[in-house]
Amino acid sequence: MKSLVNRLFSLENGSLGLIFSGVIYCLAGFLGQSLLSLQPSNITLIWLPSGIALVMLLTWRLKALAYIFLASLVVNSPGMFVDAAPLKSLMHICVAALGDMLAPALGFLLLQAFLPSGTRNASDLLKFVLLAGVIPVLLSSLWLSANLAAGDYIPWASLPTMAQLFFFADILGILLVYQIYNGWLEPQAWVIGRWRHIALPIIGLPLFYMVGIYLDLGWLFYLIPPLLVVLAFELTRFYLGLLSSLSLLFIILATAHGFGVFVGESQAQTNTEMMAFVLSCALTLFGISLQHAQLHRSERDKLSAEKEAQLDPLSGLFNRRSFKPLLQALEAKAKAQSTSVCVAMLDIDNFKAINDTHGHSVGDRVIQSLAQILRNNCRSDDIAARLGGEEFALVLGDIGLAQAQPVLERIRSSFVDTPIAVAGDMIHCSVSIGLVENSQTAGIESLLQLADKALYRAKRQGKNRIVCFEAQ
């Protein structure tokens, strides 16, 4: 699903994605004007198109400008076109569209310059709000309200109130839409860990609102942020963005229709209280989700660093440092369960000559080839390690010499039968193997020594063979 959407909206398919986003821009604009605005001023309390325009620019860069301009013309025309003065109103509609286009463009350029890797950590939140929100939206709010006053849509005296409304509505739109977009960019955005984390809020939050509205318990709205904070630790940022946006939109919708705790004496008071609440919720949730993502990332990095420290970079097998503790654990388990463990030491034959004749890079490929064969022939509980140079170890759990020997024989013959291509030629390599089975008394040191002794004997007997010992 995610890859399909990404393909549809890829840079190559830019026009399709831009047209679609332009339509969404218009729909979000009309939705804001019709449902989410306080009457009688009819000024929307949230302007989602400002966030959509920013996302369009982040996705398609400056190519999106023309589409934003056109979409803004479409959204502004019904409210601003005056039949009595068509030319004058057309000019003001274009000036408004210019403002709607330039503000996200400025935000986009500032983000590119000062926050090029996007919002990754909670500490980026303030920078993001300043660069993509406060600076460009302050300018556009003044621009848009001055345009309305100059066009006689509002009296000049209302300019500060209007600019303030535009300012909050646009910033809120940017915060909500960007949070969803930012969540979408995460690799696991679409994955739902537990369905109940999605199903419960989808059913529970509307129920919560209904109870609040029908029983006139407006204070219940104050409990929405903590509920969303709980979700911030359960959901991916994409779903959190969606759910928190819907929840906050609902609070605006309810307030615009005269419900809830924020409906005050005057429209200005209602606006200020509700916007302060919704904005602080949006900022807090965004901050928490960033912090959570950061924690998650550092935990994942730590785990992968720990895993990497256990592995040999050339072969991808366990390295010498991690081999001994793993062997110790497997051997202890075998002793506790009275089962056998077989340890094999493997050494590529004449490896120095391979290096000297064909070069180190060919030698490295030979090492990787044997590592792959070992991986192909061991089970998930077995331990395959590269102890250094051309020396390997394989520990097979819960198995005796009689069953281990055919496994090692398969490894030996596969290696001989897997030639390495070198400059149009094929070189065949072989490996010598010393194999031992543990006894109940032998410790791992004596087991390893014995396996080394068996390997030494395999080399002395002519290489490319297996010598087996049973520990006493």
Ligand SMILES: Nc1nc2c(ncn2[C@@H]2O[C@H](COP(=O)(O)OP(=O)(O)OP(=O)(O)O)[C@@H](O)[C@H]2O)c(=O)[nH]1
């Ligand atoms: N290409 C490559 N060579 C390595 C690596 N580590 C060690 N070597 C080389 O492996 C060679 C090991 O040579 P020797 O210990 O003499 O063993 P050999 O030539 O295989 O002789 P036998 O064991 O008796 O068959 C040396 O030339 C090392 O430089 C590595 O990571 N890559």
